[in-house]
Amino acid sequence: MNRFAPARLVARDFLQTIAQPRVAVAGPALQWHRAFSHSTVRHAEPETPDKAEIDKRTLMETFARNVIGNSVAPSTTSLYDDMAIEPEQSEEPYHFHVFSTKHNTHITVTKPNRDAIISMSCGNLGFKKSQRKTYDSAYQLGAYVVDKLNQIGVAKDIHKLEVVLRGFGHGREAVTKVLLGTQGKILRNKITRVADSTRLKFGGTRSKKPRRLG
Numbered sequence: 001m002n003r004f005a006p007a008r009l010v011a012r013d014f015l016q017t018i019a020q021p022r023v024a025v026a027g028p029a030l031q032w033h034r035a036f037s038h039s040t041v042r043h044a045e046p047e048t049p050d051k052a053e054i055d056k057r058t059l060m061e062t063f064a065r066n067v068i069g070n071s072v073a074p075s076t077t078s079l080y081d082d083m084a085i086e087p088e089q090s091e092e093p094y095h096f097h098v099f100s101t102k103h104n105t106h107i108t109v110t111k112p113n114r115d116a117i118i119s120m121s122c123g124n125l126g127f128k129k130s131q132r133k134t135y136d137s138a139y140q141l142g143a144y145v146v147d148k149l150n151q152i153g154v155a156k157d158i159h160k161l162e163v164v165l166r167g168f169g170h171g172r173e174a175v176t177k178v179l180l181g182t183q184g185k186i187l188r189n190k191i192t193r194v195a196d197s198t199r200l201k202f203g204g205t206r207s208k209k210p211r212r213l214g
Helices: 005-019 027-037 051-067 129-133 135-151 170-180
Strands: 094-100 105-110 116-121 161-166 191-196
Touching: 094 170, 105 135, 105 170, 116 135, 129 135, 135 170, 161 170
Parallel strands: 094 161, 161 191
Antiparallel strands: 094 105, 105 116
């Protein structure tokens, strides 16, 4: 027997195994045929959720109770219904705009629909020319605007106030001191946000030649 004889014997047995006829099992096929040949309509039984799905719902309800603090309804109620935003949380705030340049300071108070209630600058208080850029003029302007809002009855209607600062003149710090001081106690507790809307230059035209003294 040469070295290839065992391989030929194994291959022969393997081919005989494959060549044997397969007997078809009629049991499952017959049951399948009987199930669909019956004239009576069978309603599908409701599927029961598996253990993983139940654990997931329980985990979400526990998270909602601990974080949101509300009593969560059973799993038939959607979790997002309990997390709906209340009307008072989505209320638009009033805006207190402070535009401070190196020559003047402008203050504009607007309603939630962006309509202006009052808009004034240091020139409206009687300051002329170079006096409008000073710290004192901006401080008086801030105090006047806050007092004016109190006189016309708008201060009591403000529930949320957003302060928007623009520019880096003296009026930026002056109006901030007004809101943090005694004059601004009417509006200080209603401030919910302080934003900076100073313009940033990206490219654009060539800047003006800087002034050289001496």
